[in-house]
Amino acid sequence: MTTDKVNYGTIIKNGIFGENPVFRLALSLCPAVAVTSGVKNGFLMGVAVLFVMTMVNGTVSLLRNFINPKVRIPSYMFIIATWVTVTDLVMAAYARDVYKQMGLYIMLIVAFAIVLSRAEMFASKNKLIPSMVDGAAMGMGFLLALVLLGIFREALGKGSLWGYKFVETKPLLIMIMPTGGFFAMGLMMGWLNWIDRKFFGGTGGGGGGH
Amino acid sequence: MEATPKEQPKVQPKAPPEFFVSIGPHMRTEESTAKIMWTVNAALLPATLMSVYFFGLPAILVIIVSILAAVMAEAGMQKLLKKDVTVSDGSAFLTGLLIAMNVPANIPLYIPAVASVVAIAITKHLFGGLGYNVFNPALIGRAFILVSFAKPMTTYTQPVANIMAMDAKTMATPLSLLKEDGIAKLLEVYPNIYQDLLMGNRAGSLGETATIALLLGAVFLMIKRYITWHIPITFIATVGLLTWVFGGKSGLMTGDPLFHMMSGGLILGAFFMATDYVTGPSIRIAQVLFGVSCGALTVLIRLKGGYPEGVMFAILLMNCFAPLLDRGMRSRVFGKAAAKGVKK
């Protein structure tokens, strides 16, 4: 993949569908459940991850000839922590009401397996632009998954989307509570597996942990 | 073989009748899963009748809707998963009935229906159907709607003993009165509290009110040996003991165990839900531990927790621990202890 011809379409499709970090790779599940009680939180978390992944992949790619392979993991950790801190500080300043609810999870982006694994698997071997596109595509997949979950949970739990109510009652309050997050995640994963098996001949299901 | 066979065996010399061939034992008991389930349903009949007597038409509607939703959910899930439809075994019926027993009479009817569907579809069939569920379906159904529809689920009505009564006045349950307003208020609302608890003339979920009717069913099940003492008796006794020790306002040993044992859903839960075969432990010592823990958790929630009633959460919590209990208590095999002393 180090040739100049890079198929961006494949990278993007891969990030969003084929290797969707949440539903496919089942990596970094904590925020998927934690912040998706509303569409808005899910979206902003997704944007944060998108930003971090793009910047981390870009930085790693730029520095790939400079970083000594023996200490590459610690180096990547520094890079990730830096961009997470930047995101954290920026969100704390500009999106205060959201930050109050999910500040901890923004900081914990640093521990996402998906960020480190893309740095290691893709960015350390590719040029700047493809690496950033890969990071963005993965982030996009992440963002879409969070928004999807957010829609599911907010619509059912509060009868609203992005804070705008479309029914007066709260249909199933449980969906915005901790237990509801797990239900939503499990049901949605199972449902996507089912669709995959039914319409795309996939072998969905039996996904491993991690 | 040294000798060569000359005469081939005549396997069927004169066309004998065809025989069934199977591995033994060739005798079975008369018991069956369906028989057990329907018997438990029958044991709930007295309590069901009492609830209809006290709460009238709304109770009947709740019972019908809950059972119908449960049975339809079971049939639907089994069709969807391409399994044999086994609604006739009475287990979905039982889940539906237990959900009805666990909601207030004047609840909007879609709420118990939601509980039935969650109980059957998610708690039971996603986990593989009858025998594989980890949690008691009826209790998960109830917890689900309690959290989702907190207000209607905690609005109880006065028993009216009038079949056509549609709009009974709201009334607090004895436990919530005690927890929030104290003993004086409790006695003001329920002057004959013990009698009311025994006969069921009190606010509460449909099936939990008439202690005597529940005990009738429970005794029947115990005589039939469908349930044993290990879980329910230890459960109730623990609640009694702990409420007596810690439940009083004026120091240790001043609580009222009788009140606590008869109020809330304790009798219903201890005899009909904690004893669920599938979600409880199956080893006897583990069952005793299960019962005692259920009791302790119930008292903890009633006295210290946010909810006035703790039976449901106590059983659900112990459902989590049932596999662990069974696992920990399994070493009692015949001759295993003796085998350690023998030199091989």
Added chain:
Amino acid sequence: MEASSVKASATFSGGVHPAGNKELTSHKSTVSAAIPKRVVIPLSQHIGAPTKPLVVIGQEVKKGEKIGESGGFVSAPVHSSVSGKVTAIGNFPHILGMDMASIVIESDGKDEWVAGLKETKDYQMLSPDELKKMVSDAGIVGMGGATFPTHVKLSPPKEKPIDVVILNGAECEPYLTSDHRLMLEKPAEIIEGLKILMRILNVKKGYIGIEANKPDAVEAMKKAATGSPEIEVWPVQVKYPQGAEKMLIKAIANRTVPAGGLPMDIGVVVQNVGTAAAIYDAVRFGRPLIERYVTVTGRGVKDPKNFLARIGTTFAQLIEEAGGLTEDAAKVISGGPMMGMSQYTLEVPVIKGTSGILVLPKSEVSTKPYGPCIRCARCIDACPMMLQPSLIGLFIEKGHYEDAKDYNLMDCFECGSCTFVCPANRPMVQWVKRAKRELAKKKN
């Protein structure tokens, strides 16, 4: 339930109470079956090495003549049960469900004993080793159904001294009454057999355990044992599988056979009452084991009876003598309904361990499909070995044989109590057999 004032409380934990159905034959005196025209004598009627044939086709043999030689230490010789001519040696249907090497003899109707049978009146004078040799030569095996060669059980290693002999007259399998009739009809022979056993093992204490639902047998045995203070007759609780070796030892001697061990590990030898009677016959009259008590019973035969039948008699003949099959006969079982084996043909012969032939009508044959385990724990309560059959069954159903082994699968002796009580009709015994087979395969 308790027939006697003596300790009928003696029992084990677990067990089940299937309907006894013994009234079909328990009151009927044993009749001798007609001398069969043709007997099929399998070379393997015991646990252990099969015997080697000593005869050739066409050879004339007498009743009691040795026709198969012991194939090793754990083996027992076989003898002709009729006088006549050997007509075939080859594979014939066996109650184990497959064809096995057997000798076929056409009877000449003369029923002559072989020459040289040695009567010993003062057998009390013989040494234990001489007695043991006589037992071994007579081809005696455990007649309760396990068919373990008796002389092997009588040769415990030096470091395992035996101090108790128990005769098993429990007969806990429903329907069967052959031991019951034997105890009523030959109590003295059984007592003498027990004394010989005690002499061989140099044991001072002998017990006879009988389920309390046979008060007449208890009485008869007690009467026969008067004057022998070293022998006690014990009624034990009516409960299946009371007659299983380990359970009977627990009930009477209150000793627990270690898991994976043998009764001799705790100083006990158990023999069936039938075996004791056969030992007496062998020692006193020099007669080998060629006939036994067989109950032909069940609502699938017209006239249930107890027979004294020759080894090698086909099931077809005995059933014919018991009035034949009824219209709705549907299942033929060698042995009792709990641990017996169902047969696909009536051409199988009675062997040394055949205590009964049970024919069930269609209405009593369960063909219900099995359902999911509802974890009711009835099987756990029933299991005499205190295993968790429900879980073991689940493991095996999903092919997790190693997990089943972790849960002590190997301690199961397939008594069938769990399967009997299971409301979901789950075939636990069948699965246990499969798992043991699969695990053995893996080992090899």
Added chain:
Amino acid sequence: MKDMIKITLSLVAIFIAAAIIMGVTYKLTSPIRFYAEKKEKEEALKEMAPDAKDPIAVAGTWTVHSKSYEYYAATTDKKPVGYIASTAGKGYSSFILMLVSIDTGLKVKEIKILHHGETPGLGDQVEEKSFLGQFTGKTLNQIVLVKTETKENIQAISGATISSRAVTNGVKDAVQTLVDKYGSGIAQAAANEVKK
């Protein structure tokens, strides 16, 4: 050895670069954050006393549930138009943080719930207007929670008694404090007014 130094140096270089980036971001965002926080607080206070023209200043602190809270005096042209206190009530599963304002007649004007962690569907109903609105115009002695319908006092939300009580107690404590601090002064001022 040379390798070791090289590796260490490269790590140190990355760390320094990282620290610089983070430091710069911090420098850039922290004032924004600081002002946003300040503005947020000012706006909340402003809402509590819309008539106050002067900036609302901290007048002191008081303690409830072993934590310290602030109270404020709202003024127009240095003349008091109302008083505000932040307070907390011990609820079902959380402390409910609130702002309470009273007018110069010592009657409750406005309640604002800043933060709570009460059960959705039950306890969180205390945020609803139908409940909070009951406090407006009540005097200290009227702030009593009852379970029956009432015009005089505060009616508890059925099924959410604990949360209702938490809010009521929090408000009562705050009003009590404000009355203790300013009650006599207001009476004095009123007296002075009469004298003039």
Added chain:
Amino acid sequence: MLEKVLTIFIASALINNFVFSRYLGLCIFFGVTKKMETSIGMSFTFTAVMMIGAALSWFIYTYVMVPFHLGFLKIVIFIGVVAAFVQAADTIMKKVTPALYYKLGIYLALIVTNCIILAVPLINAEEHYSLFESMALALGSGLGFSLALIIMASIREKLDLADVPKSFQGLPISFVLTGLIALAFLGFSGMITL
């Protein structure tokens, strides 16, 4: 003071259980609970690392970062502290108690960048907890996490034998199961006011 420590401990173990109500450590939670043995090993290791990591972080935060206004570096520093400590523990354990190392060492590698380990010092810093309070949080969280792991492992052993619909096998059913356990754990809510 003691009351607050106790409150923090119980709350973090049961009511705000990391898995069931804060959704942290899910990767590990779903990853290692396939087997009881690994779950138990993980429980021990996690609780120990959490306690020590939280203590070290607390000292650095209180005596270095706060005085020098370096709060904004907390993510980098906490990661560094935990990673350095785990590396050191790994080396020391290998030398001193090889037996223990072979039992628990494999889990150490998984821990370094785990969110749950990192969350404890971050929460401590956010809430300005004292040393005792920080330790209570670490111990409570560790035991709560252990409880979650062991319950889940025992239930999944049972679930292994179940006919779960194909699309739901593996993670989806584990999520639903966790949701149900979380629902049961709601019974503890309201016991303590935070």
